[in-house]
Amino acid sequence: MKRLRRILTWAALSAIAVAFLYPFVWLVSASFKPRGEVFDHRILPETFTFDNYLQIWREAPLALWMANTLLVTVLAAVTVTITSAMVAWGFAYFRFPGRNLLFGVVLATMMLPGAVTMIPVYLIWNSLGMVGTLTPLWAQNLFGSAFYIFLLRQFFLTLPREPFEAARVDGAGNWTIFTRIALPLCRPAVVVTLLFEFQAAWTDLMRPLIYLRDSSTFTVPRGLKALLDQFGFGGQWHWEILMTASVITTIPMIVLFFLGQKHFLRGIATTGGR
Structure with missing residues (x-):
C-alpha cells in the first residue's frame, strides 16, 4: 500500500510537471519553425530553422531593451529589498506604542488597487519631468512594499533576540545589529524578495506603457508589445x-531561479513560522 501511494504521488507530480513545462517547450519549439508551422502542435519542428533568431536581432534593438530591463530590475529589486527589510526589522525588533496598529495600516495598503493611484503617481512623475525615462519604473521601490515588509517581518520574528541583545551589550548600534547580524540570518527571505521583485520588474508591462515613449528606453515587455x-x-x-x-x-529568469533556488525554497519553507 505504501509503495502504491508513492507511485501515485510520483505519477501525479510528473503529470503536474509536464503540464507546467509543456508551454515553455512548445514556445521553444515554435521559435524554430517558419510562420506557417507555428501552430501545428508538433514538439519537434517539421521544418527546423534559425532564421527567426537572426531576424529578431535585425528587426529590433533587443540587446538594448534587455539592458534597460536589467538596469530597471536590478535597481527595483535592490531598493525594495533594502527598504522593506529596514521597515520589517523595525516592526519585528523594536517595541513602541501603536506598533501593531501601524503595521496593520501598512498591510491595509495592499488592498488598495493600483488603478486608484495610477493617475496621481503619473502626475507626480510628470511634474518632476521624469516621464519618458526609466526612473519611474524603479524609484517607487525606494519606499518599500507592504507585501515584502510582511514577508521579511515574519522571518525576523523567528530569530532569537539573544544574539541582538549580546551585540548591544558589546556596544553595537542598531544599524550594526541590522546589517551585521539580522540581514545575514535572514538571507533566504532576502533572496526570496529579490527573486520575486526581479521577476515582477522583468515582466512588468503596465508602467513601461505609461511612462516610456522612445524605443531607445523600452524594456523587454514594452519592446515585445x-x-x-x-x-x-x-x-x-x-x-x-x-x-x-x-x-x-x-x-534569464529561468537561469536566475536555478541560481537562487536553494535559498528560494528555504525562504518559502521557513517564512511565516511565527
Whole structure:
C-alpha cells in the first residue's frame, strides 16, 4: 500500500510537471519553425530553422531593451529589498506604542488597487519631468512594499533576540545589529524578495506603457508589445518572431531561479513560522 501511494504521488507530480513545462517547450519549439508551422502542435519542428533568431536581432534593438530591463530590475529589486527589510526589522525588533496598529495600516495598503493611484503617481512623475525615462519604473521601490515588509517581518520574528541583545551589550548600534547580524540570518527571505521583485520588474508591462515613449528606453515587455504592433498587420501575424523574442527574454529568469533556488525554497519553507 505504501509503495502504491508513492507511485501515485510520483505519477501525479510528473503529470503536474509536464503540464507546467509543456508551454515553455512548445514556445521553444515554435521559435524554430517558419510562420506557417507555428501552430501545428508538433514538439519537434517539421521544418527546423534559425532564421527567426537572426531576424529578431535585425528587426529590433533587443540587446538594448534587455539592458534597460536589467538596469530597471536590478535597481527595483535592490531598493525594495533594502527598504522593506529596514521597515520589517523595525516592526519585528523594536517595541513602541501603536506598533501593531501601524503595521496593520501598512498591510491595509495592499488592498488598495493600483488603478486608484495610477493617475496621481503619473502626475507626480510628470511634474518632476521624469516621464519618458526609466526612473519611474524603479524609484517607487525606494519606499518599500507592504507585501515584502510582511514577508521579511515574519522571518525576523523567528530569530532569537539573544544574539541582538549580546551585540548591544558589546556596544553595537542598531544599524550594526541590522546589517551585521539580522540581514545575514535572514538571507533566504532576502533572496526570496529579490527573486520575486526581479521577476515582477522583468515582466512588468503596465508602467513601461505609461511612462516610456522612445524605443531607445523600452524594456523587454514594452519592446515585445512594439513587436506585436509591428509584425501584426494585414491579418497575418508573425508569431514566429514573437515566440523567438519571448524565448530570448524568458531564459534569464529561468537561469536566475536555478541560481537562487536553494535559498528560494528555504525562504518559502521557513517564512511565516511565527
